[in-house]
Amino acid sequence: MQRGLRVVDPGSRLEGEKLTGAVKLMAALTLEGPTRSFEGVEHLEGVVHVLRTARVLPAMHAPAYQRRAQAGAGAPASSNHSARQVAELYAYPAPAHCLPGEGQCLGLIEMAGTYSTQDIAHYFETFAPMPVITHVPAGEGPKEPNYTFDVHITMDVELAGTICPGAKIVLYNRHSQDFAIQDLYRVMATAIFDTQNQPSVLSVAWCAPEGADASISEAEEAALNELLVKAALLGITICAPSGDFGSMNPVHASEKQGLPLLVMGPVTCYPAASPLVLACGGTKLIAEGGRIREEVVWNQLAQRWSIEDERGHVVYSGLGGASGGGVSLLNSLPAYQEGLDVPEAVTMTARGTVVQPLERHRGRGIPDIAASADLLHGYHIHFNGQWGSGGATSAASPMLAGLIVRLNQMLGRRLGFINPFLYELQREKKNLFRTTEQGSNGGYDARPGEVWNPCTGLGSPIGENILQALEVLYE
Known part of the structure; x- marks a missing residue:
């Protein structure tokens, strides 16, 4: 249990838990934020409950893997980075006398x-x-090959295992066939309530647009957010990709001649859009001589990509991808983002020649932080017997989850719901993150002098600085 809250009655996974603790702590986990002042009672008890749904949703990803032709037996392409190299560039802290991640458990959420x-x-x-x-396993589905998801699982295991070779890597997999919200809930619940492995960090490989056709509604998000509250109470940090289509996301999916046809709209991706999740965006990272020469917003939207499986079948044809970011229409602005330049989400209407705002919404801004995601300068990945390049925000999520695992190890504690602390420390100019000052994700720009932007959030991590700041905070 995290920061002074405890379970009075564990109940069941689906029915909820009775909790007791300070109002200030409970409010922080119900999205009011830890710095808000309160009057009245200082203690309460209540039930955190979860709704049950069975709605079907699409899983939306830009390409996360690019095959590279190799001569002979093949070797990793020199234009790519290894996960270890990126961790060193981001100054990930490492213990002196044991493997990174030793004594920790990192869970990977797969559908x-x-x-x-x-x-x-x-x-x-x-x-x-x-x-x-x-x-x-989080279900009884058959373990059938699925090229797109095979890529993501392979990349997740390889990146997470490189960053935290001493940790136990636990793969939670629903083996879903129809990707119902009930499936997502079940695999998340399986990981959160895993009393045997007790993961301290979860990395989600999945994302889908909010409020879209056949996707996640407001009520369904509310149900899942309550599950995320339980994770926070147990001291579990949840990392998720912010999406791979920049400021736009597919709001309707259909097929034309066997290929997916996507209609795009300015919506954010869930679960990254939840204020209880550490939303992971993407950068383009260029390094020379063991140092970062340049880091800008990842944006390959101007490129058209076609991805084939091992049989030559086209599994993706479309935009090259960019760091997902923007403003949630279903989640309000959390207290830890108050005072930042989180733009309003504005819905416009036109009647004849008169154009005017129809609705304005102050919502949760994503992402929170970012890591290398550019496929052309991506991570070394071995898949289907070949070396290739892994990337997209689906790669940033396990990379940043690995950082949290290392921090947990070095601090000797679970960081859990860490978002408010990262924002507070960066506001205090503790130099925890390398702010991205160049680039765009289509609808939003990164500019100098901003603490946060809707492309890469607070920026890419400076791991040693984060560790030092948290050591002082927890003294």
Whole structure:
């Protein structure tokens, strides 16, 4: 239990838990933020409950993997980075006398797909000690190959295992066939209430647009957010990709000649849009001589990408992708983002030649932080017997989750719901993040002098500085 809250009655996973604790702490976890002042009672008890839904939703990803042709037996492309190199560029703290992540558990939230043990073995022979990988099924679905999700699972395991080779990596997989919200809820609940492995950090490989056709409604988000409250109470940090289509996301999906046809709109992605989640955006990282030469917003929207599976079938054809970011229409602005330049979400209307705002909304801004996501300068990934380039915000999420695991290890505690502290410390100019000052994700720009922007959030991490600031905070 985190920061003074405890479970009085654990109830069931689906029915809720009875909690007791200070009002200020409970309010922080119900999105009011830890700095808000309160009057009246200082203590209360109540029930955190979860609604049940079975609505079907689409999983939306830009390409996360690019095959690179290699000569002979093949080797990682020199234009890419290893996950370890990126961790060093971001100054991830590392213990002196044991492996990074030792004694910790990092959970990977997957909806479908699997990975090849040969790919994983070959990758870790090249880059890092093989971590302990455990599988926890969250359903009875068949383990059928799914190229898109196989890529994401392989990338998640390889990146997370490189950053935290001493940690136990637990793969929670629903093996879903229809991607119902009930499936997402079940796999999340399985991980959050896993008393055997007790993950301290979860990285979600999935995202979908808010309020879109056949996607997540306001009521459904509210139900899932209550599950995220439980994770925070248990001291679990949840990282999720902010999306891979910049400031726009698919709001309607159909098929034309066997290929997906997407209608785009200015909506954010869930679960990153929840204020209880650490939303992970993407950058384009250029390094020379072991130092960062340049880091800008990841944006390949001007490029058209076509991705084929091993049989030559086109599995994706469309935009090249960009760091997801913008303003949630379903989640209000959290207290920890008050006073920042989070733009309003404005709905416009036109009657004849008269154009005027119809509605303004002050919502949760995403992302919170960012990491390298550019496919052309991506991460070394071994998939389907080939070396390739991994990227997109689906890669940023396990990279940043790995940082939180290392911080937990170094501090000897669970950081849990860390968002308010990261924002507060960065506002105090503790230099926790490298602010991105150049680039755009389509609808929003990164500019000098801003603490936060809707492209990369607070920026990319400076891990040692984050550790030092948290050590002082927890003294």
